[in-house]
Amino acid sequence: MNFPAQMPAAQGPDRVGQGTAVEQSRAVAEVQAAIYVARQFPREISRSRNAMQSACGSLALANKAFYRFPRAGGAVEGSSIHLAKMLAQTWGNIQYGVTEMRRDDEYRQSEMQAWAWDVEANTRHVLTFIVPHAKFAGGKVKALEDLRDIYENNANNGARRLREAIFATIPDWFIEEAEELCRETLNKGDGKPLTDRIDGAIQVFAGLGVTAERLEQKLGRKRDQWTGADIAQLLITHKSIQRREIAVDDEFPQARITAAEIKSNADRAKKQAPPDDDPWAGQNVAQPGTKRAS
Incomplete structure (x- = not known):
């Protein structure tokens, strides 16, 4: 039976340079x-x-x-x-x-x-x-x-x-x-009153094109109901947006108009329209010095 010839071992460099030898010795000594x-x-x-x-x-x-x-x-x-x-x-x-x-x-x-x-x-x-x-x-x-x-x-x-x-x-x-302490620090903030921190968060996100209404939609509460934990969450989100880990529109999607809102807007427009029995509805109103078109 014929056996395949044994593959030769991989050949390394025939010598080690002085710089390489010094680096190897330094690494061993450092460890x-x-x-x-x-x-x-x-x-x-x-x-x-x-x-x-x-x-x-x-x-x-x-x-x-x-x-x-x-x-x-x-x-x-x-x-x-x-x-x-x-x-x-x-x-x-x-x-x-x-x-x-x-x-x-x-x-x-x-x-x-x-x-x-x-x-x-x-x-x-x-x-x-x-x-x-x-x-x-x-x-x-x-x-x-x-x-x-x-x-x-x-x-x-x-x-x-x-x-x-x-x-x-x-x-x-x-x-x-450490994580718990960092969250407590974010919750307490820098010592400013909560109302000032809320205003600051709104201003910061306004620079990103995010309105206060979109922030309220994200947190599920009006701004006067926000807590320190809410501000901390917004700070984390803001830092992630700055680091391009998340997009603004992904985190704060634009508000969608529901069917109920469309119907409400239509009813409001209908109430503001002139009544059907108005004799001048849909007619051209004559201007001074002109005759009404027949």
Whole structure:
């Protein structure tokens, strides 16, 4: 019996350059040093928690701590990459990053990797994924040609995976407490009276072409019935619109005229019309100095 010839092993470079060797040694030393320092200075849960609570009490962070975007006729809402990075910093001894490992212009896609590493526990969460150089717009897929558009598309997809990687390395109770504190901060606002915050929200959305009536339709209440939680929800939506995660018309659809409103308008127009027994109805009224047409 004839066996196929064994395939030769893939040949690597016959030598390693000095620059490559130095970089390899530096990377190994950096990993070893990071693990050593993390174990010499382990995180203190109480200190991490205090730092997190202080950060979540800031309105600047709370304003960008959540995202919102449409999906399947509804909306998806969650914690943003900004909150994830803050939690990684306050939890401590965590390294993270996102890398474009390869770009294939022929197949119009990028191979990317997002990762988060708890150096102290020596646990690492890695996500490797493919990002097509395209976007879905106007009901169809549109290829991206501009290098800046490709970069922004890769960055947006990388940020979402990086958020997942960071959250996978941090305890759930730490994340949930941070989310609750950020929502409380949004609810309280910056200390201004609620009426002033309502007026401010209306003015901000007016700049986007959204009227107060459309805001009332979205919240299901008149403006004098809005609460701090309603203003917080509007702030999250406004930030998502600014980041182009959601469109204005998707979040605030134009009001539709119902059949009852059409009938009401028709009845109102009929009442305003001249009565049928008016002898001058539909006739030309003679002007001074002229004769009425026969």
